[in-house]
Amino acid sequence: MTAAGNHQASRPVGRRLERAGIRDVAAAAGVSITTVSDALNGKGRLPDATRRHVREVADRLGYRPSAAARTLRTGRSGLIGLTVTTYGEEPFTFTEFAYFAEMARAATSAALARGYALVILPASSRHDVWGNVALDGTVVVDPSDQDPVVTELVRQGVPVVSDGRPAGSLPVHAWVDNDHEEAVLGILDHLAAAGARRIGLLTGTSTDTYTRLSTTAYLEWCERVGQEPVYEAYPAHDPCAGSVAADRLLARPDRPDAVYGLFDPNGTDLLAAARRYGLRVPDDLMLVCCSESTGYAATEPPITTLSLKPRRIGTAVVQLLIDAIEGVGPAQPVQQVMPTELIVRTSSQRRLHRTTVSPPRGPAREEG
Amino acid sequence: MTAAGNHQASRPVGRRLERAGIRDVAAAAGVSITTVSDALNGKGRLPDATRRHVREVADRLGYRPSAAARTLRTGRSGLIGLTVTTYGEEPFTFTEFAYFAEMARAATSAALARGYALVILPASSRHDVWGNVALDGTVVVDPSDQDPVVTELVRQGVPVVSDGRPAGSLPVHAWVDNDHEEAVLGILDHLAAAGARRIGLLTGTSTDTYTRLSTTAYLEWCERVGQEPVYEAYPAHDPCAGSVAADRLLARPDRPDAVYGLFDPNGTDLLAAARRYGLRVPDDLMLVCCSESTGYAATEPPITTLSLKPRRIGTAVVQLLIDAIEGVGPAQPVQQVMPTELIVRTSSQRRLHRTTVSPPRGPAREEG
DNA sequence: GGATCATGCAGAAACCTTTCTTCTCAGGGT
DNA sequence: ACCCTGAGAAGAAAGGTTTCTGCATGATCC
Numbered sequence: 001m002t003a004a005g006n007h008q009a010s011r012p013v014g015r016r017l018e019r020a021g022i023r024d025v026a027a028a029a030g031v032s033i034t035t036v037s038d039a040l041n042g043k044g045r046l047p048d049a050t051r052r053h054v055r056e057v058a059d060r061l062g063y064r065p066s067a068a069a070r071t072l073r074t075g076r077s078g079l080i081g082l083t084v085t086t087y088g089e090e091p092f093t094f095t096e097f098a099y100f101a102e103m104a105r106a107a108t109s110a111a112l113a114r115g116y117a118l119v120i121l122p123a124s125s126r127h128d129v130w131g132n133v134a135l136d137g138t139v140v141v142d143p144s145d146q147d148p149v150v151t152e153l154v155r156q157g158v159p160v161v162s163d164g165r166p167a168g169s170l171p172v173h174a175w176v177d178n179d180h181e182e183a184v185l186g187i188l189d190h191l192a193a194a195g196a197r198r199i200g201l202l203t204g205t206s207t208d209t210y211t212r213l214s215t216t217a218y219l220e221w222c223e224r225v226g227q228e229p230v231y232e233a234y235p236a237h238d239p240c241a242g243s244v245a246a247d248r249l250l251a252r253p254d255r256p257d258a259v260y261g262l263f264d265p266n267g268t269d270l271l272a273a274a275r276r277y278g279l280r281v282p283d284d285l286m287l288v289c290c291s292e293s294t295g296y297a298a299t300e301p302p303i304t305t306l307s308l309k310p311r312r313i314g315t316a317v318v319q320l321l322i323d324a325i326e327g328v329g330p331a332q333p334v335q336q337v338m339p340t341e342l343i344v345r346t347s348s349q350r351r352l353h354r355t356t357v358s359p360p361r362g363p364a365r366e367e368g
Numbered sequence: 369m370t371a372a373g374n375h376q377a378s379r380p381v382g383r384r385l386e387r388a389g390i391r392d393v394a395a396a397a398g399v400s401i402t403t404v405s406d407a408l409n410g411k412g413r414l415p416d417a418t419r420r421h422v423r424e425v426a427d428r429l430g431y432r433p434s435a436a437a438r439t440l441r442t443g444r445s446g447l448i449g450l451t452v453t454t455y456g457e458e459p460f461t462f463t464e465f466a467y468f469a470e471m472a473r474a475a476t477s478a479a480l481a482r483g484y485a486l487v488i489l490p491a492s493s494r495h496d497v498w499g500n501v502a503l504d505g506t507v508v509v510d511p512s513d514q515d516p517v518v519t520e521l522v523r524q525g526v527p528v529v530s531d532g533r534p535a536g537s538l539p540v541h542a543w544v545d546n547d548h549e550e551a552v553l554g555i556l557d558h559l560a561a562a563g564a565r566r567i568g569l570l571t572g573t574s575t576d577t578y579t580r581l582s583t584t585a586y587l588e589w590c591e592r593v594g595q596e597p598v599y600e601a602y603p604a605h606d607p608c609a610g611s612v613a614a615d616r617l618l619a620r621p622d623r624p625d626a627v628y629g630l631f632d633p634n635g636t637d638l639l640a641a642a643r644r645y646g647l648r649v650p651d652d653l654m655l656v657c658c659s660e661s662t663g664y665a666a667t668e669p670p671i672t673t674l675s676l677k678p679r680r681i682g683t684a685v686v687q688l689l690i691d692a693i694e695g696v697g698p699a700q701p702v703q704q705v706m707p708t709e710l711i712v713r714t715s716s717q718r719r720l721h722r723t724t725v726s727p728p729r730g731p732a733r734e735e736g
Numbered sequence: 737g738g739a740t741c742a743t744g745c746a747g748a749a750a751c752c753t754t755t756c757t758t759c760t761c762a763g764g765g766t
Numbered sequence: 767a768c769c770c771t772g773a774g775a776a777g778a779a780a781g782g783t784t785t786c787t788g789c790a791t792g793a794t795c796c
Contacts, residue, residue, distance in 0.1 A: 023752080033752095033776090033777095034755080034778095035774085035775060035776075041754085043754090043755085044755095066752050066753065067500050067502040068436055068445065069752035070500070070752080070753055070754075071436035071753095072434070072751090072754095072780095072782065073752080073753045073754045073780075077501075079501060101469040112497060115500070116497075117488065117489055117497050118487065119485050120472075120485065120487075122476075129446070131432050131435065132435050133446060133447060133485050134436045155430075156432075265662075268662075272666070293661075293663060295664075295666070295667075298640070299666055389782060391782080400746045402746060402747080403744085403746075406745090411784090412745085412785090413743060418744080433782080434783065437751090437783040438783055440751050440752065442784065
């Protein structure tokens with residue numbers, strides 16, 4: 001109230017009008033700040049009359065407790081980080097785009113339902129951002145081998161739960177992951193049952209656990225059934241490399257008559273390559289890819305996809321994390337393996353077999 | 369160091385080992401906490417030797433300033449909210465899913481580049497979450513008529529920038545939106561030029577500005593060229609209603625020979641309906657829809673889409689918001705209208721015309 | 737040679753809550 | 767009459783930073 005005192009009604013959306021503090025409420029209600037705090041938080045020994053009175057005064061003054069002060073005092077911010085692996089400048093790569101979006105959506109819902117908010121943070125980036133936000137815990141998606149940020153967080157005692165098995169011996173508090181081996185084996189069996197004689201794989205060159213587990217499962221299956229492996233690996237974070245790799249795979253002399261693609265755009269990549277080579281789908285070439293996109297229901301022909309059920313994963317990860325933050329649940333690290341779902345469409349049905357799907361385990365409780 | 373002093377190396381991932389504070393650094397470096405703060409923040413008058421020494425000691429101790437304390441003192445949290453309209457239990461509806469995901473991605477990048485992190489918050493939900501997080505500002509997507517949360521934020525003086533024109537007289541500090549009228553007019557002209565005689569519209573029943581502006585632009589165009597309007601409106605938040613509406617539109621006696629669908633899934637909806645009625649695309653029916661999905665490049669036939677360029681929007685919104693937070697830029701509200709991009713594919717080309725696209729205005733600077 | 741001045745650093749307030757501890761007072765038991 | 771108990775409420779510390787103000791010290795200037 002210095003020089004600005006003479007034009008009061010000038011700008012209601014001004015610089016930032018001084019908010020009412022707990023002191024102001026106490027003064028207006030004629031009680032101490034302790035009483036205000038207790039009344040508003042339902043603590044202490046106060047008669048209902050006092051509680052109501054304080055609440056009413058606080059409402060009238062538009063009082064909102066300072067989150068910063070509360071965090072400082074209680075050590076709890078109500079914020080959990082969602083750490084995404086960054087490729088180049090952008091958070092999360094395109095190949096896992098739909099997956100990540102769905103997973104983040106579910107994680108947001110789950111966190112909000114328990115009174116927490118999600119902060120999106122880049123992995124292993126300039127850590128001034130990391131230092132500037134008080135986190136009660138962090139979800140890290142696909143932790144890389146020795147992520148310095150995660151290591152640092154764990155060292156500080158911040159609970160960390162990962163989506164995907166942690167590589168190396170990263171001591172996360174819990175992780176959730178799909179049963180990737182079983183998923184791949186299921187797909188290969190499905191294709192073989194539909195009449196595939198030589199099944200190819202479109203895989204990645206990176207060393208994350210998803211790629212690794214899926215590839216080794218494929219190789220094991222090939223060995224078991226006595227098929228020579230036919231696969232192409234490409235850098236999955238490159239948006240164009242998928243098309244090239246798909247083309248290469250179908251250009252081989254030992255061209256497969258069925259292909260499973262590990263990454264979301266591979267369905268489109270393979271379909272385009274098949275058209276170039278005049279291959280009919282599914283008659284000459286059967287196709288399956290791992291994707292969350294509903295667009296594969298509308299391609300010509302519709303493509304069979306493997307869904308990793310990201311909503312289930314996102315929900316589970318957040319539940320585990322908040323349990324760890326609040327100290328409920330087991331003290332030991334938890335490992336939760338979630339089933340996948342094969343959505344069978346035309347591209348993997350050479351004859352009109354059955355159209356049922358095969359959820360590998362457990363009753364399907366939720367729609368996610 | 370009370371009872372826990374006797375088993376030091378017991379659990380490195382223990383409860384939460386007490387972090388080093390600025391006091392500890394000061395003591396270890398043999399200086400005052402003022403000096404530590406100044407040395408680390410590049411303020412005050414200190415010789416470089418002292419600065420280096422303090423920094424080194426701080427590093428050795430693994431000192432990280434408490435974000436809560438800093439926020440409390442400075443009034444700045446480095447956090448900006450991303451408010452999404454919630455439908456039912458879930459944040460953001462499916463119809464704007466791809467748009468939102470892309471927009472959020474760009475917003476995250478832009479915020480991080482300027483040292484801010486993004487918090488995802490639900491609109492008009494239980495506001496205990498809102499009260500618990502200190503926000504420097506908020507981006508609100510598609511603000512509804514009288515959103516209580518946004519009103520409250522503005523009242524508190526928190527900068528608010530909206531993606532989409534604010535409905536009513538919501539006093540946001542700035543907004544960014546596409547030129548929806550121009551986009552619709554461009555599409556209608558494009559279809560007419562390709563030979564469409566009667567153009568239909570698939571629109572929504574909700575009252576948000578996007579739906580409203582697009583629909584009135586369509587009606588105006590119809591009046592101008594003397595065509596009877598042919599449209600169906602449906603509740604866009606219902607994932608199944610789109611198919612039904614598409615079917616109804618094509619079942620009409622005055623069936624259109626070209627349709628523009630305002631929402632992302634409408635391309636698939638219309639394509640499926642066209643198949644049911646035995647209509648060839650684009651020969652009997654031309655199709656355009658508003659979508660960010662790349663899947664429409666792989667449908668049969670590929671479908672022409674209107675992209676709202678969500679990455680540009682997300683970036684612009686965050687820049688505007690941070691400018692407002694940091695007090696740079698104009699004091700008056702800013703309104704920024706961004707161009708859209710029509711991606712012409714087979715579904716809207718009856719004869720083999722040109723394949724060029726028509727960005728309504730401005731040079732295409734970035735790829736987003 | 738004393739006033740002035742810049743330099744290097746320290747003290748302490750302020751930010752706003754939550755919570756531990758303490759105080760007062762009324763009433764009931766013996 | 768006394769002690770004890772419990773309710774109701776207040777005092778004050780603590781949480782960790784930033785930053786304003788101020789105190790020395792040595793160098794500079796007339």
